[in-house]
Amino acid sequence: MEKYTVRNKIRKLRFQNNEMTQEQLAEKAGVTRQTIIAIESAKYSPSLELAFRIALAFGVPLGDVFSYDPEDESNQIINK
Amino acid sequence: MEKYTVRNKIRKLRFQNNEMTQEQLAEKAGVTRQTIIAIESAKYSPSLELAFRIALAFGVPLGDVFSYDPEDESNQIINK
C-alpha cells in the first residue's frame, strides 16, 4: 500500500552545472521558465519526454535527476 | 537540431515477465488498460510518474523500459 512520490535534484544540478539559470535550463529543454519553476518546486511532475530532455540538458541519465521514492522521511526515529 | 522520440519495451517485458497481460500490468500500475495500450503502441508517452510505476511493475529500472532516442532508424544504408 506504500505511497510513492517523484523527487528531483534540478536545483542542485543547476548550481553544479555552470550555475545554470532557470531560464537557460528552460531554453535547453525547450520549455517555459514557468514549467521549470513548477517542476523544480514539485508542483507537478513532468511528462516522461520532458524529464528526458531535462536530463539531457544536464548531460546525465534520467535517474540522476528524478527518483521515485516512498513518501517517508518522517517516521524513522519516532517509532517509540 | 536532432529530433528525439520516446521508445518503450513494454510488449517485450510483458512476455518475458510471467506472460503478463495488458490488464494485469494496468492493474499493477494503477491505470486503465486503455492507457497501457496507448503507451505500448506509442500513441502518446506517459507521465513520469506512470513511467516509474510501469518500471516498478516489471521490477526493473526506468531506463530498461523507456528510452529517448534520435528518430533515425531509416537512413543508415541508403546514403549512396
Add this chain to the structure above:
DNA sequence: CTTATATGTAATATATACTTGACATAATGT
C-alpha cells in the same frame, strides 16, 4: 457453435501538464 480471454479501436469526458502574460521581490551594480 458458444463461451471466455486477450487485444484493438473509437468517442466523449475529466484531470493534469504546459503556455502566455502580467506583476512582485530581492540582490547586484551603476
Add this chain to the structure above:
DNA sequence: ACATTATGTCAAGTATATATTACATATAAG
C-alpha cells in the same frame, strides 16, 4: 535612485494524458 537579473506567484487558456464506456476481432476451449 535607477536598471538589470534571477526568482517567484497568480490567473486564464491550450494541449495532452488518462478514464469510461462500448463495440470489434481473433484465438483457444468446451
